[in-house]
Amino acid sequence: DAGVIQSPRHEVTEMGQEVTLRCKPISGHNSLFWYRQTMMRGLELLIYFNNNVPIDDSGMPEDRFSAKMPNASFSTLKIQPSEPRDSAVYFCASSFSRGDIQYFGAGTRLSVL
Amino acid sequence: KQEVTQIPAALSVPEGENLVLNCSFTDSAIYNLQWFRQDPGKGLTSLLLIQSSQREQTSGRLNASLDKSSGRSTLYIAASQPGDSATYLCAVPHGGSQGNLIFGKGTKLSVKP
Numbered sequence: 173d174a175g176v177i178q179s180p181r182h183e184v185t186e187m188g189q190e191v192t193l194r195c196k197p198i199s200g201h202n203s204l205f206w207y208r209q210t211m212m213r214g215l216e217l218l219i220y221f222n223n224n225v226p227i228d229d230s231g232m233p234e235d236r237f238s239a240k241m242p243n244a245s246f247s248t249l250k251i252q253p254s255e256p257r258d259s260a261v262y263f264c265a266s267s268f269s270r271g272d273i274q275y276f277g278a279g280t281r282l283s284v285l
Numbered sequence: 286k287q288e289v290t291q292i293p294a295a296l297s298v299p300e301g302e303n304l305v306l307n308c309s310f311t312d313s314a315i316y317n318l319q320w321f322r323q324d325p326g327k328g329l330t331s332l333l334l335i336q337s338s339q340r341e342q343t344s345g346r347l348n349a350s351l352d353k354s355s356g357r358s359t360l361y362i363a364a365s366q367p368g369d370s371a372t373y374l375c376a377v378p379h380g381g382s383q384g385n386l387i388f389g390k391g392t393k394l395s396v397k398p
Contacts (some may be wrong), residue, residue, distance in 0.1 A: 176328075205386075215329075215374065215388040226383050263328055271316055271378070274386065276328035 176277035178264050184283045190252040193280045196245055205274060206239055206249050207263040213223030215263070221247065222270055254284045287312045287379050291389035297366055299397055306360040306392045313353045315377045319358050319364035320349050323372045323391070332373075333360070365396045 177196040185191055197204045205220040219229040221241045229239070236255070241247040251258055261281050265274040288311045290320055298304050317336045322327040333342045333349040335358070341350040348361040363390070372391040379385040 200386065214390045215376075217379075217385050217387075231385075265329075272317065273331045273334050274329075274330065276321075278328045 176264055176266050176275055178207045178262075178277035178280050180280060181278065182281045182283075184285065185253055185254055186285050188253045189284075190250065191254045191282060191284075193249040193262050193264075193282070195247045195249070195264030195277060196263070196274045197247070198275055199245065200217050200266050201275075202244075203268035203270050203272075203274075204241060205265040205267075206247070208263065209263060209279070210259075218249070220270075225230075226269075251282075254282075256284045257285050258282060287315075287377060287387045289375060289377060289387050289389040290297040291292050291373075291375060291385055294390065295393040295395070297395040300337070300365060300367060302365050302396075303361070303363050304394075306362070306373050306387055306394070308391060310356045310358075310377050310387075313356050315353065316365050318349075318358050319376045320347075320358075321374045321376065322372060325371075329374065335353070362394075365394075366394055367398050369379065370394055370396050374381065 179194045183207045203222050206218040207215050209215045219280045220241045221254045224241045239249045263276050263279045267274045290309045292307050303331045319334045320332045323329045335351045336392045346363040351358045371391045374388050374391040376386040379387050
């Protein structure tokens with residue numbers, strides 16, 4: 173398996189634009205996680221899904237952020253409208269089940285100007 | 286609220302030295318604890334996962350211990366090599382959740398040849 177695949181690797185956009193980040197988890201994994209990493213706050217969980225169902229979205233900063241998992245092999249994290257403070261590295265991870273080792277993608281580095 | 290602390294924030298050692306990285310957590314009711322490695326510009330790689338019922342886990346030159354009662358874990362690296370240079374993060378699940386990981390800010394390790 174190629175591991176967790178995220179796209180794009182880098183995204184530069186202007187304030188107010190919509191941004192969509194994509195993630196393909198490892199085949200057979202039932203849990204998928206979205207994280208955000210910044211220098212100030214470190215690595216924080218935004219939302220996680222189990223069997224395509226959102227279980228905990230308490231980390232989603234505000235209504236501008238939304239995440240979907242329409243099937244077991246694809247998830248999106250959308251920011252609309254984007255703001256400069258959203259600039260960070262966004263990671264997707266997957267695991268066989270919630271308590272198992274999480275495998276991370278390479279991340280998407282987002283810069284909102 | 287669970288908080289995870291890693292000290293020191295940065296560590297520089299000469300090649301060949303044995304070293305210990307520390308992780309502490311405030312809520313001892315954890316399901317497991319994971320140690321990750323992050324290389325610059327990359328995602329996280331899981332190194333070791335210790336279940337709450339275990340005291341330690343070993344993988345090659347790495348040994349992680351867990352003392353739930355005192356809220357501490359250590360990662361021991363034997364005979365360090367320049368290739369071990371990276372940021373090491375520990376993480377525990379939040380509350381009763383098995384998926385919502387709370388991360389420390391990490392220890393940035395530099396092993397000098």
